[in-house]
Amino acid sequence: MENNGKVIPIHAEPYGRSRQAGEAQDVLSHLVEDFEDNPASMQYFYDLFRRVYCHGEEVPHRGMLVGTTCIQAPEELIYAFGATPMRLCNGSYHYDQKGADFMPSKSCSLVKATLGMLSAETQIPKVGKPDMIVNPTTCDQKKKSSAMIGGMGYKVYDLEFPNVKESEASRVYWQRSVRQFAAELRTLTGRKLTRKNLKAAMEKTGRAQAAFRTLHNFRRKSPSLLLGKDAFLVTNAYFFDDIERWTLAVEKLNEELAQREKAGFKAVQSKAPRVLFTGSPPIFPNLKLPLLIEEAGGVVVADETCSANRMLYDMTAVDEWLVNDMVDSLADKYLKPCTCPIFTKNEDRKRRLLALMRDFNADGVVYQAFAGCQVYEMEYRSVAEEFNRMGIPMLYVETDYSPDDKGQLSTRIEAFLESLKNRKKQRA
Amino acid sequence: MKYFAGIDVGSTAIKVAMVNEDGQVAGVHVTPSGSLFHRNSLEALNALLGKLGLQREQVSYLIATGYGRKLFKEADDSISEITANAIGAFEAGKAFGGVRTIINIGGQDSKAIQIDDSGNVTNFVMNDKCAAGTGRFLDVAARNLELDLEELGDFHFMGSQAPLNINSTCTVFAESEIIGLLAKGHGKSEIIAGIHYSIASRTVRLAKRVGIEGRVYFDGGPALNKGLVAAIQDELGRELVIPAHPQTTTAFGAAMLARSEFFAGQSLEIA
Numbered sequence: 001m002e003n004n005g006k007v008i009p010i011h012a013e014p015y016g017r018s019r020q021a022g023e024a025q026d027v028l029s030h031l032v033e034d035f036e037d038n039p040a041s042m043q044y045f046y047d048l049f050r051r052v053y054c055h056g057e058e059v060p061h062r063g064m065l066v067g068t069t070c071i072q073a074p075e076e077l078i079y080a081f082g083a084t085p086m087r088l089c090n091g092s093y094h095y096d097q098k099g100a101d102f103m104p105s106k107s108c109s110l111v112k113a114t115l116g117m118l119s120a121e122t123q124i125p126k127v128g129k130p131d132m133i134v135n136p137t138t139c140d141q142k143k144k145s146s147a148m149i150g151g152m153g154y155k156v157y158d159l160e161f162p163n164v165k166e167s168e169a170s171r172v173y174w175q176r177s178v179r180q181f182a183a184e185l186r187t188l189t190g191r192k193l194t195r196k197n198l199k200a201a202m203e204k205t206g207r208a209q210a211a212f213r214t215l216h217n218f219r220r221k222s223p224s225l226l227l228g229k230d231a232f233l234v235t236n237a238y239f240f241d242d243i244e245r246w247t248l249a250v251e252k253l254n255e256e257l258a259q260r261e262k263a264g265f266k267a268v269q270s271k272a273p274r275v276l277f278t279g280s281p282p283i284f285p286n287l288k289l290p291l292l293i294e295e296a297g298g299v300v301v302a303d304e305t306c307s308a309n310r311m312l313y314d315m316t317a318v319d320e321w322l323v324n325d326m327v328d329s330l331a332d333k334y335l336k337p338c339t340c341p342i343f344t345k346n347e348d349r350k351r352r353l354l355a356l357m358r359d360f361n362a363d364g365v366v367y368q369a370f371a372g373c374q375v376y377e378m379e380y381r382s383v384a385e386e387f388n389r390m391g392i393p394m395l396y397v398e399t400d401y402s403p404d405d406k407g408q409l410s411t412r413i414e415a416f417l418e419s420l421k422n423r424k425k426q427r428a
Numbered sequence: 429m430k431y432f433a434g435i436d437v438g439s440t441a442i443k444v445a446m447v448n449e450d451g452q453v454a455g456v457h458v459t460p461s462g463s464l465f466h467r468n469s470l471e472a473l474n475a476l477l478g479k480l481g482l483q484r485e486q487v488s489y490l491i492a493t494g495y496g497r498k499l500f501k502e503a504d505d506s507i508s509e510i511t512a513n514a515i516g517a518f519e520a521g522k523a524f525g526g527v528r529t530i531i532n533i534g535g536q537d538s539k540a541i542q543i544d545d546s547g548n549v550t551n552f553v554m555n556d557k558c559a560a561g562t563g564r565f566l567d568v569a570a571r572n573l574e575l576d577l578e579e580l581g582d583f584h585f586m587g588s589q590a591p592l593n594i595n596s597t598c599t600v601f602a603e604s605e606i607i608g609l610l611a612k613g614h615g616k617s618e619i620i621a622g623i624h625y626s627i628a629s630r631t632v633r634l635a636k637r638v639g640i641e642g643r644v645y646f647d648g649g650p651a652l653n654k655g656l657v658a659a660i661q662d663e664l665g666r667e668l669v670i671p672a673h674p675q676t677t678t679a680f681g682a683a684m685l686a687r688s689e690f691f692a693g694q695s696l697e698i699a
Binding site: 393407408411412414415418419422423426 | 495507509537549550554
């Protein structure tokens with residue numbers, strides 16, 4: 001028979017068969033099944049990720065949906081206008097590859113994956129078309145991605161963010177920028193910002209942050225009650241889950257951890273090296289590094305990343321007589337405690353890291369820098385100098401979302417944990 | 429007499445080292461890894477036992493290391509090759525007045541390790557994803573030049589001209605550079621010296637990332653290549669300590685650890 005050839009049209013795979021869902025499924029089953037004694041109340045999160053990432057369940061939202069590409073977008077304001085914020089930062093390797101159509105291939109995996117996800121036909125998680133995407137002008141790559149997201153047909157709002165943290169000019173600039181954002185939200189939603197609504201929004205995020213902080217403090221305990229891979233999953237869920245539902249689930253987890261503590265439970269061996277995690281954020285399904293650490297017998301006890309601790313640690317509790325003053329104070333809360341490396345100087349980050357080392361009784365630090373995430377790569381030097389001076393061991397890992405380097409990384413991580421153990425032994 | 433073994437299941441070769449109760453090397457054995465890691469590891473262990481006239485039962489503790497360490501279930505314990513290498517170099521380096529920096533070039537990777545005065549790893553770096561500038565690179569180059577791997581070292585010193593520039597440490601690109609140089613009629617010695625310098629400068633860059641302190645110990649199979657040793661010394665501007673058995677330092681480290689873990693378990697005082 002003669003073969004005339006034919007053109008095969010591209011068809012979007014259904015959720016269950018997409019590579020992104022496969023990737024998520026893979027990480028989830030590893031994270032759940034390859035570890036013993038997962039807390040029963042983690043089931044809520046395992047199920048949530050399975051539904052949203054593997055089965056394409058739509059993420060819940062009330063009112064308008066406002067996507068955010070960074071934690072510097074004040075979510076209290078979005079809630080106050082009756083809308084729902086959703087963090088779009090993506091962790092999928094397959095979207096990272098897709099995103100290379102938009103950005104140089106050597107740029108940050110996180111930014112590329114987010115672009116890849118937004119450009120995809122079947123998005124995971126399924127965000128549909130947010131009514132607006134707010135893009136704080138923090139690092140260069142996020143800055144430049146804004147026009148590309150706009151080019152895909154999304155409505156993008158650039159939230160202007162300063163480069164210097166300490167100066168009064170920056171503070172005033174940022175306050176004006178946040179006020180402008182509030183005005184934009186008013187136009188978008190057709191609602192008015194009132195003191196009452198803003199207070200209610202802060203109470204809502206405040207409850208979530210309080211629940212997080214309780215969880216965070218449970219991780220001080222030695223031997224650990226909870227593995228870092230689960231803690232990262234919990235904070236990752238905050239990106240897209242309904243905030244009240246999320247808070248309840250974390251409170252339930254906290255109750256279980258309290259029981260575990262009472263029962264003298266150990267999630268790891270008592271001599272397991274305790275690791276503080278910092279640098280480029282682990283975002284599901286890219287939990288490569290935390291999982292490698294915990295597979296090798298270490299435990300991540302705390303982190304200084306914008307997908308977990310930095311996102312939820314600082315509670316918003318501002319109260320002023322006038323709503324405009326409240327917005328200004330809210331802006332301060334987003335600027336002052338921020339330890340993102342995009343700032344010129346970043347003494348606060350070093351202080352925060354040292355405090356976490358001390359409070360969480362950590363043995364060493366793992367510093368993740370995504371290849372192409374220049375600010376983290378550059379800031380490594382000054383952090384390393386400080387840690388060297390304090391005699392704190394640190395492992396610097398430059399990596400990306402690709403699974404290629406897992407074999408090599410596992411050797412490096414094991415060696416690092418072995419050296420931590422050895423130090424511990426000699427001190428004892 | 430009790431014996432303790434370390435087995436280093438590497439990407440290219442399997443190395444076994446045996447030490448006695450006093451920490452003296454009883455013997456070493458090296459064999460290619462092949463495709464059947466597990467079987468070949470067992471055979472390597474048995475070969476060394478045979479050579480030393482020992483029974484398996486006389487080996488009181490066995491530690492596996494190297495990329496294949498998890499596959500060798502007969503071991504009592506496993507440890508990463510970085511820690512094992514550090515212990516091996518620390519112990520072997522005592523004879524040279526102590527070492528603080530270790531450069532290791534293996535079959536498919538290279539690493540630099542810094543240790544403190546008690547032998548603890550304080551810092552280390554490994555080459556990134558690819559096998560550029562490792563033993564595999566020498567292997568391919570030797571094949572291009574129709575020489576045995578063992579001959580490269582001597583050829584290094586035989587040239588009358590300056591070493592040629594090999595720009596790439598990527599095995600694939602370097603291969604075409606080598607062919608190009610041969611086609612232009614350059615001598616093998618100059619090409620080989622160029623290859624050694626290309627690996628050396630990459631390795632020294634790696635070592636500088638970890639920070640070079642004290643005496644520098646160079647091990648791994650490629651340390652048997654005198655030409656490469658000379659090139660690294662030149663690039664580094666420092667002396668190198670080359671042990672008697674550079675290929676088995678890591679296996680020796682694992683064996684020494686096996687010994688101390690065994691005695692720690694017995695809670696006996698060890699010297």
